[in-house]
Amino acid sequence: MNPSEMSGLELLKAMADGELPLPSISETIPMKIDSIEMGLAHFTVQADDRHLNPMGGVHGGFAATVLDSVTGCAIHTCLEAGVAYGTVDLNIKMIRPIPTNTKLIAVGRLINISKRLGVSEGDIKDLSGKLYAHATCTCSITRPEKGTSKSVKTSNIRLSNHYFV
DSSP states (O other): GGGSSSSSHHHHHHHHHTOOOOHHHHHHTTEEEEEETEEEEEEEEBBGGGGGGTTSSHHHHHHHHHHHOOOOHHHHTTTTTEEEEEEEEEEEOSSSOOOOOEEEEEEEEEEESSSEEEEEEEEEEEEEOOOOEEEOOOOOOOOOOTTTOOOOETTTTEEEGGGOO
């Protein structure tokens, strides 16, 4: 199984099925892929005492990272093998504080995709449907140069192995 030859959907499904390892960010911010479909990413997440800010609440970066991941993955599901993406803009609305030690559901949905841009939205809710945070995301899509299978580099980010945004 060669990740560089897999579409975004194939790659994420392989991660969800345990055939490929999850990216290391899922150890820092506990994220588990529940389901992946074309244009849709569904994760289970849970903040714990490692994610607290100086005031004792869950740091806003927890929600930001989760939402960046699910919205990016929703876009990634629509990309063919060898095509990379990176977040250009992430707009987050924190609706209420993220609780600790509580299973939450994060869902990313594709809104639009073109040759160069993908737009998605996502939210974090509890199991009863209460909304905690919402985001919209724009990702730049980078396709390999015609006639090459080499990965594309932009600034200091190597996109060929970049699974989660």
